[in-house]
Amino acid sequence: MGITMIRAALTTFLTLTVLTGVIYPLAITGIAKLVFPAQATGSLIVENGKVRGSNLIGQSFEDPKYFWSRLSATSLEPYNPASSSGSNYGPHHPDLKKAMEARRAALQALDPRNPPPIDLLTASASGLDPHITPAAAAYQAARVARVRNLSLDRVYQLIAEHSTGRAWGILGEPAVNVVQLNRALDR
Numbered sequence: 001m002g003i004t005m006i007r008a009a010l011t012t013f014l015t016l017t018v019l020t021g022v023i024y025p026l027a028i029t030g031i032a033k034l035v036f037p038a039q040a041t042g043s044l045i046v047e048n049g050k051v052r053g054s055n056l057i058g059q060s061f062e063d064p065k066y067f068w069s070r071l072s073a074t075s076l077e078p079y080n081p082a083s084s085s086g087s088n089y090g091p092h093h094p095d096l097k098k099a100m101e102a103r104r105a106a107l108q109a110l111d112p113r114n115p116p117p118i119d120l121l122t123a124s125a126s127g128l129d130p131h132i133t134p135a136a137a138a139y140q141a142a143r144v145a146r147v148r149n150l151s152l153d154r155v156y157q158l159i160a161e162h163s164t165g166r167a168w169g170i171l172g173e174p175a176v177n178v179v180q181l182n183r184a185l186d187r
Contacts, residue, residue: 039056042054042056043055043056045179045183053179054130054179055130055177055179055180056128056130057079057081057128057130057179058070058072058079058124058128058129058130058131058178058179059079059130059178059179059182060072060078060079061178061182064110064143064144064147065144065147065148065185066144066182066185067132067137067140067144067176067178067181067182067185068107068120068140068178069129069130069132069178069179070119070120070122070123070124070129070131070132070136071099071103071121071122071123072123072128073123073124073126079128081128084126084128096122100121100122103116103120103121104116104121107120107121107139110143111139111140111142111143114139116136116139117132117133117135117136117139119132119133119135119136120132120136120139120140130177130178130179130180131175131176131177131178132175132176132178133173133174133175133176134159134163134174134175134176136176137159137163137176137178137181138156138159141155141156141159144185148185158181158184158185159176159181161184162176162177162180162181162184163175163176163177164176164177
C-alpha cells in the first residue's frame with residue numbers, strides 16, 4: 001500500500017506540475033499574444049530597434065521642457081519595475097512630507113502662481129504609474145509651452161490626444177499618459 005500511494009502521489013504531482021506549470025502558462029501566453037499582442041509583450045516603446053521604455057511604466061522627467069510624472073516610490077532607482085512597491089508611508093510620515101515638500105518647491109520654482117495638484121506631489125500605489133490627472137497636465141502646460149516655444153493651444157491639443165477617459169465610461173478616472181505625451185512633444 002505504501003509504494004502504491006507514493007507512486008500515485010508522484011504521478012499526480014508530476015501531472016499537475018506539467019499542466020499548471022508548463023502547459024497552462026504557455027497556452028495563456030499564446031492566447032494573450034494573439035488577442036493583445038502589444039500588452040502581452042509589455043507595451044514596449046521601440047525606436048530604431050532599441051527598447052526605450054514601456055507605455056505602462058513611468059519614466060523620470062526632470063527637464064522643464066517635459067511634463068513631469070508622479071513621484072516614483074520604487075526603492076532602488078526611480079521607476080525601476082524590478083522594485084515596484086508603494087512607499088506605504090502614511091499621510092503624516094516625515095519622509096513622505098519631505099518628498100512632497102521637495103517636489104512642491106521644484107514645481108513652484110517653475111510656476112509660483114498656483115499650488116500643484118496632489119498627484120504631482122505623491123506616488124502611485126505601484127510607484128510606476130505613467131499617468132497623471134488632466135489637472136496635473138494643465139498645471140504644467142504653460143511651463144512646457146513656454147520652454148518649448150509652443151502655443152498653449154498646441155500643448156493642450158497634445159494633452160487631449162494623449163488623454164484617456166473612464167473605462168466603459170464609469171471605471172477609473174480620466175488620465176494623461178506622460179510617457180506618450182513627452183514622446184509626442186519630442187516629435
